[in-house]
Amino acid sequence: xxxxAKRTPPPPVYKARRASLLxxxxxxxxxxxxxxxxxxxxxxxxxxxxxxxxxxxETGNVVGxxxxxxxxxxxxxxxxxxxxxxxLKNPLFDLxxxxxxxxxxxHTFNGLRLFFSEFGYGIGKPARPDYPYKPKSQNTxxxxxxxxxxxxxxxxxxxxxxxxxx
Amino acid sequence: xxxxxxxxxxTPKRHFEEFTIPLQKGMTVLDALIYxxxxxxxxxxxxxxxxxxxxxxxxxxxxxxPMLACYTQISxxxxxxxxxxxxxxxxxxxxxxxxxxxxxxxHKSVHPYLIRNDVKEQDNPVKEFLQKPEEVxxxxxxxxxxxxxxxxxxxPTVAADKEFPGPQAxxxxxxxxxxxxxxxxxxxxxxxxxxxxxxxxxxxxxxxxVCPKGIDPAQGIQLLRRYTLSLKR
Amino acid sequence: MFFLGDYLRESRIMLLHxxxxxxxxxxxxxxxxxxxxxxxxxxxxxxxxxIFSVIAVYRNFAFAFxxxxxxxxxxxxxxxxxxxxxxxxxxxxxxxxxxxxxxxAIAAFLVIYGTRTVLLARLI
Numbered sequence: 001x002x003x004x005a006k007r008t009p010p011p012p013v014y015k016a017r018r019a020s021l022l023x024x025x026x027x028x029x030x031x032x033x034x035x036x037x038x039x040x041x042x043x044x045x046x047x048x049x050x051x052x053x054x055x056x057x058e059t060g061n062v063v064g065x066x067x068x069x070x071x072x073x074x075x076x077x078x079x080x081x082x083x084x085x086x087x088l089k090n091p092l093f094d095l096x097x098x099x100x101x102x103x104x105x106x107h108t109f110n111g112l113r114l115f116f117s118e119f120g121y122g123i124g125k126p127a128r129p130d131y132p133y134k135p136k137s138q139n140t141x142x143x144x145x146x147x148x149x150x151x152x153x154x155x156x157x158x159x160x161x162x163x164x165x166x
Numbered sequence: 167x168x169x170x171x172x173x174x175x176x177t178p179k180r181h182f183e184e185f186t187i188p189l190q191k192g193m194t195v196l197d198a199l200i201y202x203x204x205x206x207x208x209x210x211x212x213x214x215x216x217x218x219x220x221x222x223x224x225x226x227x228x229x230x231x232p233m234l235a236c237y238t239q240i241s242x243x244x245x246x247x248x249x250x251x252x253x254x255x256x257x258x259x260x261x262x263x264x265x266x267x268x269x270x271x272x273h274k275s276v277h278p279y280l281i282r283n284d285v286k287e288q289d290n291p292v293k294e295f296l297q298k299p300e301e302v303x304x305x306x307x308x309x310x311x312x313x314x315x316x317x318x319x320x321x322p323t324v325a326a327d328k329e330f331p332g333p334q335a336x337x338x339x340x341x342x343x344x345x346x347x348x349x350x351x352x353x354x355x356x357x358x359x360x361x362x363x364x365x366x367x368x369x370x371x372x373x374x375x376v377c378p379k380g381i382d383p384a385q386g387i388q389l390l391r392r393y394t395l396s397l398k399r
Numbered sequence: 400m401f402f403l404g405d406y407l408r409e410s411r412i413m414l415l416h417x418x419x420x421x422x423x424x425x426x427x428x429x430x431x432x433x434x435x436x437x438x439x440x441x442x443x444x445x446x447x448x449x450i451f452s453v454i455a456v457y458r459n460f461a462f463a464f465x466x467x468x469x470x471x472x473x474x475x476x477x478x479x480x481x482x483x484x485x486x487x488x489x490x491x492x493x494x495x496x497x498x499x500x501x502x503x504a505i506a507a508f509l510v511i512y513g514t515r516t517v518l519l520a521r522l523i
Contacts, residue, residue, distance in 0.1 A: 024254040024325040025488075030230040031320075034371030034384075038322060041368070042484060049477035053505075056470070056513045062446070062453055063519040066512075071522045078446045081453065085444055108427075111420050117369050118417065120392040126344070129307045129380025137385035138371045163440050327487045361495065365409045366487055394410040 032138060037110050037146045044103035051100045058084060094164040098157050105156035109149030113142065169240060171198050173210060174251040176260050182249070183207070189240060195228050195248060196235035199262075211261035219378055222314030226262050227251040232316040234378045253319035269318050272331040276339040276357055281350025301346040308341035308386055310379045317373030317383050329362035333373035333383035336364055340386035343393060351393065359394045367391070412479065419476040426469040433462065457520035470513040478506040 026042065028035040057066075061084040064072040072080075116122050117137075124136030167189040172182040185202040187193075196214055203210045212235075214224040219237040226235055229249050240248065256264035282288040317333040318324055324332045331339075339354045358364045364387060373383040433451055434443050442449040449455065456462045485498045 024319075025322050028322075031370075031372055032375040034369065034375075035322065038368055038370035045477070045480045046484070049481060052473050052477050053509065056509050056516075060512055060516045062457075063516055063523065069515070071519055074523055077520075077523050081446045108424060112424070114369055115417050115420060117388050118391055119395065120389050123385045123388050124382075126304055126307055126382070126385065126389070128303060129310065129382075131380070133377070133380030135371070135374035135377065135380075135382040135384065137369075137374055137382050137388065142371075159435075163435060323487060327490065329490050330487075359408050359410045361409050361486060362490065363409060365413045366483070391410075394408075395414055 033143050033146050034138060037113075037149075040106055041110050041114070044107040047103045048100060048107060051096075058088070091165075097164060098160045101160035102153045102157040106149050106153035109152055110146060113145040113149070117142070169198065169246050169248060171202060171248050171250065173199070173202065174249075174261065175210075176252075176258055180258075193240050194236055195226075195233070195238045195240060195243075195250065196224055198240060198248065199235060199250065211259075211263050213263050220312065222312035225253055225314040225316050225319070227253060227319070232319045232376045234314060234316070237378050253315055255319045255321070255324045256315065264315070266315055268328070269315050269332065269334070270313075272335040273313065273338060276331060276335045276342075277350055277354055278335075278338045278342060280342065280345065280348050281353060282347075283349050295347045297346055304346075305341045305344040307381050308337050308344075308383075310381055311338065311341075312379060314378065316376045316378065320372040320376045322370055322372065323366050323368065327362055327366055330366045331358070331363065333367075333387065336367065336390060337373075337381065337383035337386040340390040343390060344386075355394055358390070364391055364394055416476060416479050419472045419479075422472040423469065423476055426465050426472060429462075429465050430469055454520060454523060457517060457523075463517050463521055467514060467517050470517070471510060474506045474510045474513075478502045 026039055028039050060066065062077060062081045064077055064080050068076075113122075122139075122141055124139060127136070169187050169189050171185045171187050173185065175181055175183050185206050187198045187201050190197075194217075196217060199210065199212055200214075203212070212224065212226075214236060215221040216223075217236045219234050222234070224235040225232060227233070227250070228235065228238055229243060229245065230251075232253055235250070250262065252258050252262045252264045256266065256269065259265050280288070311334060313334065315334070317337075321330075321333050323330050336358065339358055342348045343351050343354055367384075367387045369384060369388060371384045374381075374385065377383065433456055434440070437443075438449050438451045443451045443453075445452045447454045456466075482498055482502050485502075486495055
């Protein structure tokens with residue numbers, strides 16, 4: 001947005017290429033692991049954001065919800081909170097929590113990988129390219145962390161299943 | 167041995183046309199396309215020139231992945247059915263020919279040339295710029311870019327964001343910023359560090375995995391991002 | 400916070416994004432430990448009773464402060480992430496401004512509402 005003054009008008013060809021937008025934007029078919037992680041990071045980020053929104057509204061009930069803006073009486077607050085917990089205590093919401101656990105754990109560990117990569121760590125040093133031209137930034141460590149975050153996410157989902165349903 | 171080559175055609179409506187090509191040893195996808203154009207249908211439109219991965223004209227999607235047609239052996243695809251489409255993220259002019267105007271305008275926008283504070287000296291040099299081999303290694307691979315547009319068509323951000331310079335332009339910006347002879351870092355960072363600039367790269371790495379010249383744009387962009395994130399500027 | 404884009408370079412916003420992520424990692428871990436890994440889950444969800452029940456956590460200053468930090472970090476990180484996705488999907492000055500203002504408004508509401516929860520719950 002500091003760019004707003006320098007923004008170049010879109011070239012005329014743009015309209016024609018927007019047709020293939022969604023296909024090549026989010027769907028990572030026939031792509032490398034990092035691209036799958038990109039899509040997962042987006043989906044999990046949006047998922048957790050929606051959960052965050054619901055969670056703030058839901059925990060607001062501990063002091064009596066939207067309508068109450070002064071300190072509530074102990075009993076009213078307790079009653080409100082217990083109603084909320086009872087309302088949320090059904091398998092559908094619990095399953096949602098399990099999915100959120102999966103997404104959150106994946107987002108955390110993949111996000112850590114991105115944090116270090118974006119500051120230039122763990123992506124190799126530029127060097128003369130030699131056949132067969134394996135890109136240094138797509139190295140075993142990166143792939144390992146992506147798989148690790150997927151596995152940890154699955155474990156988190158299993159743990160959540162155990163707590164909520166076990 | 168025969169293979170079936172289905173080529174994306176743009177007229178009158180976008181559709182695929184099947185050709186049966188006799189397979190020869192060492193045949194590349196481009197050879198198969200040339201065979202089809204010579205013997206089966208003269209109206210196939212495609213762009214190619216050097217046939218040896220130097221000019222970067224014949225970028226296209228082969229079996230769903232951006233590749234140089236001249237650099238891809240049919241035997242390495244391990245399939246008898248080959249699907250050839252034009253590159254994503256570019257407007258299609260006809261059949262396999264795509265419009266690179268946007269791509270090149272982004273390339274130009276990052277000042278892809280040496281910038282010196284002393285312009286007079288640059289125009290009338292009195293001696294050569296000295297560089298150590300280690301300093302050359304820092305940017306050498308990025309200078310091998312042939313501007314084939316494969317990374318541009320593979321990048322998920324370019325697919326959605328028309329103002330994002332794309333992996334090629336950003337890697338070129340890094341190529342000149344990492345060059346020890348260059349003094350234009352501030353000028354380039356002003357262009358790059360915008361709402362639709364380098365921050366829109368999320369390290370999907372598709373650009374690096376499709377590059378036919380062994381360049382690693384994803385790595386260059388992350389190293390460039392380190393310059394924009396550093397607080398001392 | 401995102402209308403600061405006129406004054407803040409994009410890389411500064413993203414720097415805040417990355418470090419708020421690390422902040423969430425720490426404060427969120429504390430939050431999750433308090434709900435899932437100490438005491439029993441049932442008891443931690445109850446209004447009052449155990450030492451890690453809802454009200455008890457709010458009454459403890461350190462825990463409440465962690466929750467407040469988590470709230471601010473997540474509000475910034477989540478809505479900046481949504482902003483990134485939305486301005487990538489469509490470009491234009493008008494669209495960008497509306498995305499920035501609408502998301503800032505929602506984020507600000509959530510921070511205010513969540514802070515209210517923390518402050519009032521401490522007084523119950």
